[in-house]
């Protein structure tokens with residue numbers, strides 16, 4: 022992987038860097054993903070979930086006891102490029118944070134769960150609206166059906182060039198592969214095509 026031309030400004034001599042934002046529905050694995058891949062101790066803003074809140078449906082993720090109330094943050098190096106990874110909060114009441122978190126981002130990951138793909142439409146609309154290149158990460162939960170990428174693409178009405186990557190959000194190598202796919206997609210989307218040559 023070569024350093025992308027759109028790398029964020031950095032101190033002289035520092036490595037090229039990119040800001041990446043994770044989004045996706047409540048409990049889909051965003052905080053887990055940041056924790057799995059970060060080279061530093063991730064910064065989290067978890068709070069215990071309150072009983073009786075309609076936003077706190079953990080029927081599909083029974084082990085979940087906390088939710089992100091502001092953001093997640095982690096950092097890793099991939100082939101000389103520093104990736105700053107920010108996770109957004111999934112609960113509706115914290116969506117107002119998204120605009121602040123997304124500022125300056127080069128690309129995004131929309132994390133989805135095949136048991137509730139419809140919950141991801143709002144997140145896909147958002148990354149389209151803010152014109153961020155993105156990849157879709159299918160987090161494979163136990164018991165969730167596995168679908169071919171073509172079926173996911175059709176169900177989510179994704180453009181043909183949006184990469185779809187199966188992940189285990191708990192697995193560092195799996196998440197690194199996902200983020201490399203995103204950086205390559207960002208490079209492709211932001212590198213102008215060479216001029217056509219007329220003979």
Ligand SMILES: Nc1nc2c(ncn2[C@@H]2O[C@H](COP(=O)(O)OP(=O)(O)OP(=O)(O)O)[C@@H](O)[C@H]2O)c(=O)[nH]1
Pocket residue numbers: 045046047048049050051052053054082083084085086087088089109110111112160161162163188189190191
């Ligand atoms: N089996 C399995 N469990 C997972 C996986 N990813 C996350 N989990 C579990 O699913 C739950 C949800 O994970 P979180 O990482 O908190 O989800 P989130 O998207 O950050 O949630 P919010 O910030 O509240 O929207 C946790 O209990 C995780 O341990 C996965 O790949 N496989």
Ligand SMILES: [Mg+2]
Pocket residue numbers: 051052053088089093108109110111
């Ligand atoms: Mg979270």
